[in-house]
Amino acid sequence: MRNKLLFKIGWLVLTLIPAILFAQNRTLTGTVTTGKDIPVPGATVLVKNGSQAAATDGNGAFTINVPSNAVLTISAIGYKTQTIDVGSQTSLNVNLAGDVSRLDEVVVTGLSTSVKRQNLANAxxxxxxxxxxxxxxxxxxxxxxxxxxxxxxxxxxxxxxxxxxxxxxxxxxxxxxxxxxxxxxxxxxxxxxxxxxxxxxxxxxxxxxxxxxxxxxxxxxxxxxxxxxxxxxxxxxxxxxxxxxxxxxxxxxxxxxxxxxxxxxxxxxxxxxxxxxxxxLLGVRQFTAETAATLPGDPATLTKMFNDANAKGEIYDYEKEIYxxxxxxxxxxxxxxxxxxxxxxxxxxxxxxxxxxxxxxxxxxxxxxxxxxxxxxxxxxxxxxxxxxxxxxxxxxFGNDNAGVTTGIALSSTPGFAQLHPDANGNYPANPFAASNPLQTIALxxxxxxxxxxxxxxxxxxxxxxxxxxxxxxxxxxxxxxxxxxxxxxxxxxxxxxxxxxxxxxxxxxxxxxxxxxxxxxxxxxxxxxxxxxxxxxxxxxxxxxxxxxxxxxxxxxxxxxxxxxxxxxxxxxxxxxxxxxxxxxxxxxxxxxxxxxxxxxxxxxxxxxxxxxxxxxxxxxxxxxxxxxxxxxxxxxxxxxxxxxxxxxxxxxxxxxxxxxxxxxxxxxxxxxxxxxxxxxxxxxxxxxxxxxxxxxxxxxxxxxxxxxxxxxxxxxxxxxxxxxxxxxxxxxxxxxxxxxxxxxxxxxxxxxxxxxxxxxxxxxxxxxxxxxxxxxxxxxPVQLGSTGGVLLGTYQIEQGKSATQIVGLNGQGVGILGDxxxxxxxxxxxxxxxxxxxxxxxxxxxxxxxQNVNVTSLQNVFGGTSADYDEKTPSGMPKGVTQLMQIGTNAQQTVETxxxxxxxxxxxxxxxxxxxxxxxxxxxxxxxxxxxxxxxxxxxxxxxxxxxxxxxxxxxxxxxxxxxxxxxxxxxxxx
The missing domain is CATH 2.40.170.20 (TonB-dependent receptor, beta-barrel domain)
Structure with missing residues (x-):
């Protein structure tokens, strides 16, 4: 009999628990806005010392179950955190004040600890x-x-x-x-x-x-x-x-x-x-029969190649075609x-x-x-x-290359009148100006x-x-x-x-x-x-x-x-x-x-x-x-x-x-x-x-x-x-x-x-x-030189006492000097x-x-290959710009150290x-x-x-x-x- 009584009491308690819990909790709705009544989406609504939480939607609205005597903490990025005693309210409108300095933002201060930004000692x-x-x-x-x-x-x-x-x-x-x-x-x-x-x-x-x-x-x-x-x-x-x-x-x-x-x-x-x-894009050199003949090789052969390509309308801008x-x-x-x-x-x-x-x-x-x-x-x-x-x-x-095979290096010495496209059978011709045909390399x-x-x-x-x-x-x-x-x-x-x-x-x-x-x-x-x-x-x-x-x-x-x-x-x-x-x-x-x-x-x-x-x-x-x-x-x-x-x-x-x-x-x-x-x-x-x-x-x-x-x-x-x-x-x-x-x-x-x-x-x-x-x-x-190709000929980093750790040194016409940082x-x-x-x-x-400054070898590489877009521009001395730049190689590296x-x-x-x-x-x-x-x-x-x-x-x-x-x-x- 006693066991039956205990069973009934226990069953009654279990039955009443949900009702008790329901009576203790209630649904609270609300909105979170700024002082100008602008909705604050994504704001976090937390019950202090509890596990209930909610987030506001796109209209700033939220719904949350709260116990009696609940205290809410409302926070959002860019706004001051606000704590509110709910009391007996069933709806709530919260206005958050702006906080562009994020003083209430919690920031990490250790492997297991954090602090509010208003008390943070680090940037x-x-x-x-x-x-x-x-x-x-x-x-x-x-x-x-x-x-x-x-x-x-x-x-x-x-x-x-x-x-x-x-x-x-x-x-x-x-x-x-x-x-x-x-x-x-x-x-x-x-x-x-x-x-x-x-x-x-x-x-x-x-x-x-x-x-x-x-x-x-x-x-x-x-x-x-x-x-x-x-x-x-x-x-x-x-x-x-x-x-x-x-x-x-x-x-x-x-x-x-x-x-x-x-x-x-x-x-x-x-x-x-x-x-x-x-x-x-850097652009390409616009050749004539005369300038084509100045490229490395037999002038007569180069002139004929240009004239033949020009007559067929086969002058290409390979940089634009590839990039x-x-x-x-x-x-x-x-x-x-x-x-x-x-x-x-x-x-x-x-x-x-x-x-x-x-x-x-x-x-x-x-x-x-x-x-x-x-x-x-x-x-x-x-x-x-x-x-x-x-x-x-x-x-x-792509990138650095001592064999002339990367796309950029091959392009730097390939003029637009070179014929690189495949024939009807898909066979690519050899590039007479570089170690590789970049169109063939890309395709295969x-x-x-x-x-x-x-x-x-x-x-x-x-x-x-x-x-x-x-x-x-x-x-x-x-x-x-x-x-x-x-x-x-x-x-x-x-x-x-x-x-x-x-x-x-x-x-x-x-x-x-x-x-x-x-x-x-x-x-x-x-x-x-x-x-x-x-x-x-x-x-x-x-x-x-x-x-x-x-x-x-x-x-x-x-x-x-x-x-x-x-x-x-x-x-x-x-x-x-x-x-x-x-x-x-x-x-x-x-x-x-x-x-x-x-x-x-x-x-x-x-x-x-x-x-x-x-x-x-x-x-x-x-x-x-x-x-x-x-x-x-x-x-x-x-x-x-x-x-x-x-x-x-x-x-x-x-x-x-x-x-x-x-x-x-x-x-x-x-x-x-x-x-x-x-x-x-x-x-x-x-x-x-x-x-x-x-x-x-x-x-x-x-x-x-x-x-x-x-x-x-x-x-x-x-x-x-x-x-x-x-x-x-x-x-x-x-x-x-x-x-x-x-x-x-x-x-x-x-x-x-x-x-x-x-x-x-x-x-x-x-x-x-x-x-x-x-x-x-x-x-x-x-002093130790490191970090570049060509050393002082083109510009390189140098670790040296009393100088910047990222200084760039190179030939300056009078020896080796600082060219940039x-x-x-x-x-x-x-x-x-x-x-x-x-x-x-x-x-x-x-x-x-x-x-x-950067060590810009790309531009000089195009000059060295005779294909830079401004190669034929005249300098004040009347000499083509490309020729002037080539003459500086081995005496002055300033042209490669560029801001x-x-x-x-x-x-x-x-x-x-x-x-x-x-x-x-x-x-x-x-x-x-x-x-x-x-x-x-x-x-x-x-x-x-x-x-x-x-x-x-x-x-x-x-x-x-x-x-x-x-x-x-x-x-x-x-x-x-």
């Missing part, structure tokens, strides 16, 4: 989705960063499909070490290695194998899809980035992808269609996201397909992403991010990069204890990045320049696995309303396993591409591994919401260091003082005034293998043997160390509608690494040394404004200005968004780079959103049109002033007949369900 740049992909989307993720990061110097390695961008934050951080920032995607350290495909086997441009920087390979960060990214934070200084360890020596770019939002499941389908055009095309682009993305109180998810699948300017080149990318967040209990949260990528790039054959060769990649990360957060004043959490983050890269080159034996090798096939196979994890304990202690202490400590580890195998075969059987169908095979393999581990502790104190003090230590060791067991110590510290929050400056004209200072140290590990003197396999009298490498290792080699001091002031006025940021930094790099020539008595040709110190210092200015906020017009604007100066303050070896005088950019009548939006980004100033309209986008539709299942439809890099004002004489043919390392700004850069136009259609 941290943030790029939102509208700036990244909502204006005029670029082809690849790395290209989408151009002109958007204050303090960055960004160049495209080549215009070839598939990307390839060089990024330097706050100047040169290393000469032979890593110069690129660390990319972190949802906690995963993502590899950005550029792998050579083996083109040097044909071009003889530089060293063979995977370490070459003259094959114009793309960096692997180009694989990411910008449509999946929610925001990007850029930690530029050592004081901010040091906590991430040695891989962060060049700064950190933290990428956060989109997650599920509470509310009804949202589906978005977007389609972009567009086309490409070359940014610029001046209008290829088609397509990009399709489907995304689904949703969440309840326990689980949220974001799923997307996208496919991008683009043809290149040059026939048989192009890029396609297929991307699938699934992000899942689950609240296991009130104390445990788990998030998983998974991204599968397949990309394929056909990049052609292959250069493909094919990538399969999986990036997976996880985030676990466990609340270990919680009280009225204290919260202790365990936070674990980490993941892996694995990709399989296959490079394929094929040069059939029928090609003109394969007459000796009888065809060549190069196949590369690369597997890379990178892992990392961060395990930390974070305690937040708030004894009073005016004091908050945030203590964190933990361990980190990163591993890398890179394995590249490159097989180059010659004398291949006609019609075959397999390397075993060849008469000769040469194989090279590069394997690198590293293990980096660290320990960190950090303390952050916020007093009266006005004074923020931060101090931390990072202990790092690496398998690449000479002493692998030694932990090097890197401290950091920062102070932020908000004068308005402290009451020293009364709110009025100034809404917020903050002073900040930060200091930090970071390290860059030595190059892999630099501590060893390797042995090479050799055939000795028919027996396998070993020979000592000519590069000597350095057993006691040390990491490069950065010490950076940063200070600045931030202030906003006019009720938050105008905000300024001013930052000065001074960064010193000690023990930077060089590969130099030792005394001949050592028996070695080169050796690694910690050669000296260099310094970077610069200024960054930022302005954020809302100049217009009316009922029917809103204008948001940001302006950034930045400059950097470098100097080699100590050098223990003789790759560092720009300054850079400026402005991003603007103007909204008309709530639904029509105009967005544009303008970028101005003033000064900075690369430009003003570029990087992005222009016009979008209209339809939010009132006759069908309820479609929330909105957006139409748009955009232009990317479409207008460039420059006097630079080559295809693009943004160029870096020698890859992503120290030697940027070298221009040698690259794949021409493109501008793009696109039309956009998006459905939100």
């Amino acid at each position: 941290v740049a943030v790029i939102g989705p509208n700036q990244l992909s909502g204006t005029a989307p670029a082809q690849t993720f790395d290209a989408a960063l151009e002109g958007k990061i204050p303090g960055a110097y960004i160049n495209a390695n080549s215009g070839a499909p598939g990307g390839g961008i060089s990024v330097k934050l706050r100047g040169v951080t290393s000469v032979y070490g890593n110069t690129q920032p660390l990319y972190v995607v949802d906690g995963v350290f993502v590899d950005n290695t550029a792998t050579s495909g083996g083109l040097n086997a044909v071009t003889s441009a530089g060293t063979s194998g995977a370490t070459s920087n003259q094959d114009n390979p793309s960096g692997r960060i180009a694989d990411l899809r910008i449509e999946d990214i929610n925001d990007i934070e850029i930690l530029k200084g050592a004081s901010a980035a040091a906590i991430y360890g040695s891989k962060a020596a060049g700064g950190v770019i933290i990428i956060t992808t989109k997650r599920g939002k509470q509310g009804k499941t949202a589906v978005t389908l977007s389609q972009d269609l567009g086309f490409l055009r070359p940014i610029k 001046d095309n209008t290829p088609f682009t397509s990009n399709t993305v489907l995304s689904v996201n949703g969440a309840n109180e326990k689980t949220g998810f974001y799923f997307s699948v996208g496919h991008k397909d683009e043809d290149g300017l040059v026939d048989r080149t192009g890029y396609n990318n297929t991307n699938v992403r699934l992000n899942v967040d689950h609240k296991i209990s009130d104390h445990i949260k788990l998030g998983v991010s998974t991204n599968y990528i397949h990309s394929s790039s056909d990049r052609g054959i 060769m292959e250069n493909n990069e094919d990538v399969n990649r999986l990036i997976t990360g996880a985030n676990l957060e466990v609340s270990l204890q919680k009280s009225a004043h204290s919260l202790t959490r365990f936070i674990g983050r980490g993941g892996f990045d694995f990709y399989n890269l296959e490079t394929k080159l094929l040069f059939p034996s029928v090609l003109q320049f394969e007459a000796i090798n009888k065809g060549a096939s190069a196949q590369g196979f690369t597997k890379n696995m990178s892992t990392n994890f961060i395990l930390s304990l974070v305690n937040t202690y708030t004894p009073t309303a005016n004091l908050s202490l945030n203590t964190s400590a933990g361990i980190t580890q990163e591993t890398g396993d890179y394995n590249n195998l490159l097989n180059v075969a010659t004398q291949i059987i006609s019609g075959q591409s397999n390397i075993d169908q060849a008469g000769s095979i040469n194989a090279t393999q590069l394997r690198t591994k590293y293990l980096n581990s660290g320990i960190f502790v950090q303390e952050e104190a916020t007093i009266a919401n006005a004074l923020t003090l931060t101090g931390g230590l990072r202990f790092d060791r690496s398998s690449n260091n000479g002493n692998t067991a030694k932990y090097y110590v890197y401290p950091k510290g920062a102070v932020s003082l908000n004068l308005t929050s402290l009451g020293l400056i009364k709110e009025g004209f100034f809404e917020n005034v903050k002073l900040r200072t930060a200091y930090g140290e970071a390290n860059n590990t030595p190059a892999y293998g630099s501590k060893f003197t390797s042995l090479g396999v050799s055939n000795i009298s028919g027996f396998p043997g070993l020979l000592v490498n000519t590069d000597a290792g350095q057993p006691d080699i040390k990491p490069e160390r950065q010490k950076e001091f940063e200070t600045g002031i931030d202030f906003s006025l006019l009720k938050g509608r105008l905000g300024f940021e001013l930052t000065y930094y001074n960064k010193n790099i000690s023990d930077f690494l060089l590969l130099t020539t030792p005394p001949a008595s050592t028996g070695f040709a080169r050796h690694w040394v910690n050669a000296g110190d260099l310094r970077n210092h610069g200024v960054e200015l930022g302005l954020n404004a809302r100049p217009v906020e009316a009922r029917n017009v809103t204008w948001n604007s940001s302006v950034n200005f930045w400059l950097n100066r470098s100097k080699v303050t100590k050098l223990t070896v003789q 790759a560092e720009p005088t300054f850079q400026m950019s402005t991003y603007n968004e103007v909204t008309f009548f709530k639904n029509l939006s105009l967005r544009f980004l303008i970028h101005w780079k003033k000064g900075g 690369s100033t430009y003003l570029r309209f990087r992005e222009i986008g016009l979008y209209y959103s339809f939010t009132k539709l006759p069908v309820s299942f479609v929330k909105s439809i957006s139409l748009g049109a955009s232009l990317n890099n479409y207008f460039t004002i420059t006097k630079y004489k080559s295809y693009d002033p943004e160029v870096s043919n020698f890859g992503t390392g120290f030697s940027s700004g070298v221009d040698i007949d690259p794949y021409p850069s493109s501008k793009r136009a696109a039309f956009h259609l998006m459905f939100n369900f």
